[in-house]
Amino acid sequence: MSTPRSVRSRWAGVSAEVRDRWLAVALTGAAFVPGLAVLGAQFGDLPRRSGDILAVLLVAGQTLPLAVRGRWPAAALAVTGICFAAHEVLAYPTTVGSLALYFALYSAGAHEERFRRVVAAVASAGYVVFAVLLVLRESPAGLRDYAVYYAVLAGCWLLGAMVRQRRHQETERRRLTAEAAVAGERARIARELHDVVTHHVTAMVVQADAARYLAPERVPEALTAITGSGRDALTELRFLLGVLEATGARTPGLAALRDLVDRPGRVVELVEEGERPELPPETELTAYRIVQEALTNAAKYAAGAPAAVRVSYGPDFLEIEVTTEGTATEPGALGSGGRGLRGLSDRVQALGGRFAAGPSTDGFRVSAMIPAGSAA
Structure with missing residues (x-):
């Protein structure tokens, strides 16, 4: 029934x-x-x-x-x-x-x-x-009867006009929402491309510059490092294209930090505190980009200087700190076109966290605290 x-x-x-x-x-x-x-x-x-x-x-x-x-x-x-x-x-x-x-x-x-x-x-x-x-x-x-009946008929028309106006407002709201979503997606793609390309190209430039001053027997090692940076760039670009095409390709996360800091030409110490939990993909990607961008800036402005990466896993928050020894550089001068650390700050704030970057007593420090969230 x-x-x-x-x-x-x-x-x-x-x-x-x-x-x-x-x-x-x-x-x-x-x-x-x-x-x-x-x-x-x-x-x-x-x-x-x-x-x-x-x-x-x-x-x-x-x-x-x-x-x-x-x-x-x-x-x-x-x-x-x-x-x-x-x-x-x-x-x-x-x-x-x-x-x-x-x-x-x-x-x-x-x-x-x-x-x-x-x-x-x-x-x-x-x-x-x-x-x-x-x-x-x-x-x-009488005249009053005609006026009243005209008002009744006009009321039916106006009721429909109100519905039409409300429908147009809803259509406009949906259009603006769609435009905002497209703009946000474009900004996200721009940040991803910046993070991937800038990091690896910077590494390749630094390694190529350093190769000019190496002994002949060490040049093949430098070329191998440059080749590795190029391959890593291609791999991450494939990850990004996989996301754009909804193929389910994985983007880099916290599990890839060791490979990131162990690349040739870097003196980086990685310390992980606590047990790594299962985190949402966006949180893992943001954490990876923070470390990547900080090391990229270190290669740009303090090439060869030691750096330290500390990642602390807590029940509610994920804390990241990257310190670089050497000449301190103002945050506004870092990154390309203002997309580097500024873009990371926007990402962290979107996740409900806090981000800071600036000179420290002996170099430069980048830190972030991101809610652990839920991987579900």
């Missing part, structure tokens, strides 16, 4: 065009049920005459256009309005089908886009003609 909720769910899945057709058919059928006539709309208070075939056609002309009220709202309103006016001026018996005029006005306000001002003006002019015809038929309705 179908429950009211299941019926509503199935009805919600029906297209608007199909629902409009059902409304038109239902209202047409109800219009010929005598007991429902008291629910109909009538205006003019003219003495009613008996119905005939023309009355049937005018009733159908009011209700059936509702089948296209969403696709052609102006046309539906025009046909419905003309048939309603003719029905009232000719003083045919009131039917519930006359309510179609209210539906048509609402639909015109809600769905008419290009010519809504023209439609409103023509509808108002049509109402004036309707009023004049009623006066010529010696309707007892």
Whole structure:
């Protein structure tokens, strides 16, 4: 047995065009049920005459256009309005089908886009003609009655216009949200490309510069290191492309820190405190990028200087500290185009953590505290 909720769910899945057709058919059928006539709309208070075939056609002309009220709202309103006016001026018996005029006005306000001002003006002019015809038929309705009924009809239109405006606002909100998501994704990709390319290219440049001053027998070792940096860059770019293509390729995380600090040409001490928990991928990637960027800056501004990386795993937070001995450099001068440490600061803050970078007593220090979060 179908429950009211299941019926509503199935009805919600029906297209608007199909629902409009059902409304038109239902209202047409109800219009010929005598007991429902008291629910109909009538205006003019003219003495009613008996119905005939023309009355049937005018009733159908009011209700059936509702089948296209969403696709052609102006046309539906025009046909419905003309048939309603003719029905009232000719003083045919009131039917519930006359309510179609209210539906048509609402639909015109809600769905008419290009010519809504023209439609409103023509509808108002049509109402004036309707009023004049009623006066010529010696309707007892007074000026106040005409004004009140016009306000009722205008209210139906305005209700639809409010729905249309709200629909446009929601569309605009979704568009802005989508644009913000695209901009955020572009910024994320830019940060990833900066972190990958800058780090490895810097390492290759430093290693190539150093190779010029090496003894001939050590040049092959330097070239091997440069080749390794190039391969690492290609590997991480493949990781990044895998993420962009949603192939599920893994991005570097905390497990790759040892490989990061042990690369040739570096004097880096890695200390890990506590047991490494399972962390969300974004947290692991951010932690890896912090260490990577700090070591890249060390290679740029303090080439060959010792560095120390300390990673502390706690129940609630992950703490990272990278210290480099040598000449201290202001944070604003680090990174390329302001994307380096500044981009990392944005990442950490987005995860709810804290980030700091600046000169220390004997060099430069980068630190971050990131919530451990949940890997689920």
